[in-house]
Amino acid sequence: MRLAKQTILRLFQYREFLILAKSIGIKNVYSDTLAEALGSSATQVRKDFSLFGITGNKRAGYQLDDLLSQLNELLGKNEKQKVIIAGAGNLAKALMQYEGFKKEGIEIVALFDNDPVKCDPQNDPPILPIEDLYNFVSEKQVELGVIAVPYYVAQQILDLMIVAGIKGVLNFAPIYLKAPKDFFINDMNLRLELETVAYLIKTRTKAGVHKESS
Secondary structure, eight states, rough: OOOOHHHHHHHHHHHHHHHHHHHOOOOOOOOHHHHHTTTOOHHHHHHHHTTTTOOBBTTTTTEEEHHHHHHHHHTTTSSOOOEEEESSSSHHHHHHTOHHHHHHEEEEEEEEOOTTOOBTSSSSSSSGGGGGHHHHHHHHHOOOOOOOSSSHHHHHHHHHHHHHTTEEEEEEEEEEOOOTTTTTTOOOOOHHHHHHHHHHHHOOOOOHHHHHOO
C-alpha cells in the first residue's frame, strides 16, 4: 500500500501528540481531540487510522498506550534508523547537535566530505572522504541520507547514494534532483520557507492598511 506523504506526516503528528498526552497522564484520546490538536477533522483522523485497521470506541475513544504502540510499529520507531550526511559544513554540524534525533532512534552514523581538512575518521561519528561513501553505505546497510552540499554537486551526490543503496534523502540543496520513481526525496529549502512567511506577513499587513484606509 503506497501512502501519500501528507498521510504519513499526520501519523507522525498523531504520535507526537500522544507522547505529550501520555506525559501528563492521559489514558484515552478521542478523534475529536486529535483533530483539534492538528487542526484537522475527526473524520480525517478516523480515515487515517482505518487505513491500518486501527479502530476506537465511541464512548472510550482510543486507548492511548495501545494506539501509541501501533503507531510506533507502523512508523518503524521500534528500530534504529541509521543516517549518513553528505557535507560536513555548518548545516551538518547543526544537525549533529540536535538532541531530538537520538531520542527518536535516529542515529547519524557518518558524515562525508570532499575536503581533506574536514575529514576525521576518529570523530564520533566519523567524517570520511566522499569516495568512501559507497563502501560505507553498502557495508552498514544504511538506507537514509541527508544532502547538505552545494547545489552544483547535489545531483552527483544523490546518484552516488542511490547506487550505494540509499532509499531516501532529506535534501537541503536548493535544486531539483532527479531520481527513480520509487526513491523518496524530501526537499528542505529553509531560506525559501522563511522568505515565503515574510512575504505572506508583508502582504497581509498591506491588505490590513488598505482596508483601514478605504
